[in-house]
Amino acid sequence: MxxxxxxxxxxxxxxxxxxxxxxxxxxxxxxxxxxxxxxxxxxxxxxxxxxxxxxxxxxxxxxxxxxxxxxxxxxxxxxxxxxxxxxxxGMADPMIDYVRYAVLHFQRDFDRYARQQAHLQWQEQPLVPKADWAIGVLGLGAIGARVAQALAADGFPVHGWSLRPKNLDGITCHHGEAGLKALLGQVTSLVTLLPDTPATRGIIDAEALAALPRGASLINPGRGSLIEETALLEALGPADREDEGDARLRGAVLDAFPVEPLPADSPLWQHPRVLITPHMAAPxxxxxxxxxxxxxxxxxxxxxxxxxxxxxxxx
Structure with a gap:
């Protein structure tokens, strides 16, 4: 051989x-x-x-x-x-850690506390219970399924989505175009773990982002091709404003991009409510x-x- x-x-x-x-x-x-x-x-x-x-x-x-x-x-x-x-x-465990951190970044208001620290502000934010913080996981393959079930075990309501029907214990599963719309309308954090395929490229576009509840957060440790950057920036609102104001998205944690390394002129680098990591979620x-x-x-x-x-x- x-x-x-x-x-x-x-x-x-x-x-x-x-x-x-x-x-x-x-x-x-x-x-x-x-x-x-x-x-x-x-x-x-x-x-x-x-x-x-x-x-x-x-x-x-x-x-x-x-x-x-x-x-x-x-x-x-x-x-x-x-x-x-x-x-x-062995990639699922570090991926679970990454997604868990990103969810808590928003659910426990670490993004807001970081802004407060920069302005010497001492102010406790009201805690939203895990039971009221629904998470959507797009992609229920070997890794996505484990991420979804780990988040559910943590106490979050979890909705999963795949192209074809799937059943996972403890997960509300959706599939197809209608299922995606149903999921987007009821999640506070959206996690994208889909593969890069013709059916998934640009799946998070302006229409998908508009379907999310106002104040939702986006977490992408999957593939950079899943998200339309222009639509994401529009949903995040002006980069010269630190807080979310009336923007559709509260913030985003991004690990994957269409071009890597992320070009220095990408406006994502400078946006105050975007956390960027260099494709390190799951070595x-x-x-x-x-x-x-x-x-x-x-x-x-x-x-x-x-x-x-x-x-x-x-x-």
Whole structure:
């Protein structure tokens, strides 16, 4: 079995996979063409097009992450080759922490207290109970479902949304266009954990934001393509006003953007009610990811079927 690795830390992946699969030939994309050509399987994160052009006999591609949008957008991606992505792989726990913090940032008024501190103001804000703070989670995949259930366990009413019907204990589940409208109208914080697909790009547009109750907050640790930036800025109101005033949105916590790093001229940097983090919500823990990678490679080597993504759906 010939395995080719491409990632920023490819040598570490190569050593770990070679140790777990001693009979396999494992090389990185930095190896000579003679060594790296004719691979059976590619284990990669955002591989360049030339790498696919060198590999006419690939039997499978293992994506080193949960998002496959960049991979599917590669014009050199060979058609018909099964693609397997990491599912959770230890990413759910840090994602839960990130979303939990972002929700509490608004529910416990830390955004307002930070503004008060800047003006030397000592004023307690009235506490809104968790039971009165409904949260919407868009995307109920492996990670989204765990985030939704963790928030519900914390005591928040949680509404989940997916393209197709799903049932999760403790979650009010919605689906389809009508379900999205129903969810948006009754949540105080909206969390976007959808994949980047043709059906989800720009799903948080002016119409969606207008459907949220006034004073709602937006949390996006998912994909940058989900939100129309112009509509978001309009919903946030003037950047020269610190408090929310009569703006539709109270604030936003954003971890993912259409262009990364976020360009220096993006008005999001300067908006006083936007908290920006550099796509760090859920880094992939190597040990958990490695276990999935090895299990998939062993299954392929044994001729077993492995659940792969649907390229048309984008996940």
């Amino acid at each position: 010939q395995i080719l690795i491409h990632s920023t830390d490819a040598e570490q992946w190569r050593a770990a996979i070679a140790d777990a699969l001693p009979t396999a030939s494992v090389v990185t994309s930095e190896a000579s063409l003679e060594l790296r050509q004719d691979a059976d399987y590619l284990v990669a994160w955002q591989p360049p097009g030339w790498l696919f052009e060198e590999q006419p006999h690939l039997k499978g591609i293992l994506n080193l992450g949960a998002g496959v949008d960049a991979l599917l957008a590669n014009p050199s991606l060979p058609p018909g080759v099964p693609i397997v992505k990491l599912r959770d792989a 992939t823990p190597r040990d958990a990811a490695l276990a999935q990678v090895i299990a998939t490679l062993r299954a392929w080597q044994a001729g077993e079927s492995v659940p792969s993504i649907d390229p048309a759906a984008g996940y």
